[in-house]
Amino acid sequence: MAKSEQSSSSSSSSMVDSAPRPWESYNTVYTNAKAGMEGVDKEKVQRIVYEMSKGSKYFENEERKEAYMKQKIENMRNHLANLKATDISHYQRVADKRIAELDTTRDLSRIWLHVDMDAFYAAVETLSNPSLKGKPMAVGSMSMISTANYEARKFGVRAAMPGFIASKLCPDLIFVPTDFKKYTYYSDLTRKVYHEYDPNFTAASLDEAYLDITKVCKERDLSGGEVAEELRENVYKATGLTCSAGVAPNRLLAKVCSDINKPNGQFVLPNDRVAIMTFISSLPIRKIGGIGKVTETILKDVFEIKTCEDLLQKSSLLFALFSPSSAEFFVSVGLGLGGTEAPNVRSRKSMSNERTFSATKDEAFFNQKLVELSEMLSADMEKEDLHGKTLTLKLKTASFEVRTRAMTLQSYIRSSKDILKHASKLLKAELPVSLRLIGLRMSHFNEDKGGSGVSDPTQRTLLNFIKSGESNKETVVDEENSDPCFEHFSEIDDQNICSLNDDHENLQVIETCCSDNNNETGPSSSSSLMWLDDYKCLVCGIELPPSFVEERQEHSDFHLAQKLQQEEESEQTYKNLSFKHRMMSQKDGGVEKGKGKKKQKHAVTNGDHIPIDAFFTKRS
DNA sequence: GGGTCCGGGATCG
DNA sequence: TTCCACGATCCCGGACCC
Known part of the structure; x- marks a missing residue:
């Protein structure tokens, strides 16, 4: 939403x-x-x-938060008042320099489209129960x-x-319970449409997506607006649902634009500097993604900043009072800049679950909750073959105060038993307490070091893919031992990979070898192994819904082709290098990260196949 | 003084 | 009648350590 x-x-x-x-x-x-x-x-x-x-506890907490914000505003005002003229001129120079630099990075060559389904969940429910229409x-x-x-x-x-x-x-409001299966089904239908315009599109949520339509516009000699019209029409034909779209030279602006003519409308911002600056000049800061209630209030009350243009006007003060990264974000918004490259495939940073209940001091109840949460978290981690090192306990007291307590372990864990053991320790230190929520979060995954290659998208090897599939089975993690993923991966038989030669058969062989611990066999097992949650490619992270049968087959083939190519090049190297060593190389290989370089990959393609590059999100 | 960890907070859908 | 979710990410300041 x-x-x-x-x-x-x-x-x-x-x-x-x-x-x-x-x-x-x-x-x-x-x-x-x-x-x-x-x-x-x-x-x-x-x-x-x-x-x-x-009078509610919630309200009292809101008042506390409000008071805290007021204090923060007061402090910033004081800080501002104490700035000397020399300070201000110093920060003005800093700001001007940075603004000039940022302005030179402006890229007007791309056309981005942001699609946002109109009242998505509600619209889907109405579709399945037309009697809700109009109510x-x-x-x-x-x-x-x-x-x-x-x-x-x-x-x-x-x-x-x-x-x-x-x-x-x-x-008279009618309440309908959420049914994510339904929303996912319709979301898949919309994504199939998006895929036709940008196979590399980024889904922001079930009902939102970003598409780079530069290529489509060029190839079909259509304007961004025409593509948006057509796409919206196709989404409607496919689903019976309406959506809104924004077209702009970057994602940040496209998102703002899609909101302008909602519902069932669109807005196009041309790739023109003057048009952008005009658009931005009167745009309220709150329209920008990343500027929420608090930031809006602070900017308004401390600096009298209301529009994006004001962000540029007050740039010296922003650089004086905010961290460099925050100040830079603010002025780049003022310039109407935003992401123009396809965003990186990001590896998961954390995994969590939490449950709210009526406030209680019952420690037996807390323990029961911890057991449930530990089991859920462990199961979720197993699904993605993750082991984590940092466990965070989240508590919300009866008065809505949120506390987190974290511990970083010597080794990686996943079993519910281990999670529960440490979670209980963390909770014990907080007792007695009256709580209305308990949550558990795991972070610092073994993947951080390249466990399945996701952390470095340039290193997507089939070996890693198979490893992540293979390692779906439960491993007993001994805390005293070193990183469990290493031992785990050592079980993989490289021979099975190196001896493969026919794409399709190879996949079957891999499936069979991966299916040992899985009751499923045949093609369906390949999807469950290669596709996380039957949705996300474990190798590269691209999302392809189950309905994309052919595309998914092709996608698997490409990973195989890519793998085979690599095998040919360095078959021996793969066999001889220890996995740990390879992970180190991956880290070293990541030096280009953040330097704006893109690693080009070329795969065998023919007219029927989508180029493999299309499945990989470009690195910026 | 520079990394790293922790706890809190803001934001998003 | 019901009485403010859940999962995830990023950022910042402070503590701690070498």
Whole structure:
């Protein structure tokens, strides 16, 4: 769902009388004008939300957070007031230099398209139950709403709003529970359409995607707007759902543009510097991804920055008070810059789960929760063949205070028994306490060191692929031993790989060898092994839904072809090098990372096949 | 003084 | 009647260590 559905505004309406209106200062996130929210009685919404929240633990916590933010603003104001003229001129020079540098990096050669499905979950539910059409409806529960249809939005109901408040705003509101299977199915259909325009597209979520349509525009001699029209039409034909699109020279702007003519509309920002600067000049900072409620308030209250243009005007102050990376982000927004290269395939950094319950001090209950969470986390890690080293316990107290407690272990763990053991230790130190949420997070995965090659996308070897498939079976991790992944991988028989010669047969052989620990056999097992969650390629991370049968077959073939090519080149090297050594080389090979270099890969292609490069996200 | 870890916070969908 | 989720990422400041 669009993040901007959670926008904030503490708009103060005109004071016609002097009656106290405490709700006006309650900085909720539900009152910003959004698609389908025009004409909403903002004050009424704000008053109801305030009345329903007032006095609750949640409300008290919000007030604490608010007070903290006020203090932060006060500190920054003081800091600002203490700046000397020499300081300011110094930071002005720093800012000007950086702005000039950034401006030279502007790339207007690409055309990006951001697609955003309209009220996606709600639209899917209406599709499967047409009787919901025209009635105010929300997907979610009494505790939280995922999205609301446009009829419900007229009442001020929106995403991330608790259901009990929503039903107060709209007593006839129909609640439909979330059904991710359904959304994934429709999401797959949309992605099949996206794939036709950019096989390398990036899915931002089930209902959002970024497409580089530069090539399509060129090849078919179409404008970005024409491609967007056609794509939206095709999405509608494929799913019966409408979407909105934004076309712009970079992803950041495309995202902003897709929100402008929502729902079922589009907006094109031409690849022209003047047009961009004009567009940016009046754009409220809150429209930018990455600038949320807090940052907006700080920029507004400390610097009087409201629009993106203001970010440039006040650049010296931003460089004086923020970290260099934050200041740089702000001025690049002011210049209308954003990502133009396809984003990197990123390896997973952490995995977590958490559960909310009614607040309690019952330690037996906590332990039971920890058992459940440990088992869930362990199972999730097993699915992706991960072992982690840092375990973080997350707690939310009855008063909504969030605490995290982490420990980094000597070795990697995965079993629920190990997770539970350490999680219990962490929790014990916090007792007694009244809690409403417990969560567990694992990070610092063995993959960080190149365990399955994902951390360095330039090193995608079939060997690693097979290893990740093979290692799906449970290994008992002995904490005293070294990195479990090494022993694990040593079980792989390189011979099986090196002796392969026919693509299709090879895949079968690999499947068979990988299927030993898997009851499945035949082609379906290949998908479950090569495709994580039956969706994401374990080798390179590209996402291809199950419906892409042919594409997935081709994709597997390419990895094989690539592997074979590599094998030919250095068969002996592969056999002789220790795995640890190879991982070191991968790390060394990653020096180009962040230097803007791209490693070109060329694979055997024919007219029927999608070039292998198309499956790999380019590195920037 | 520069890495690394930890805890908190902001943001997103 | 119901009474503010969950999973993930990035960033920052402080503590600690060499």
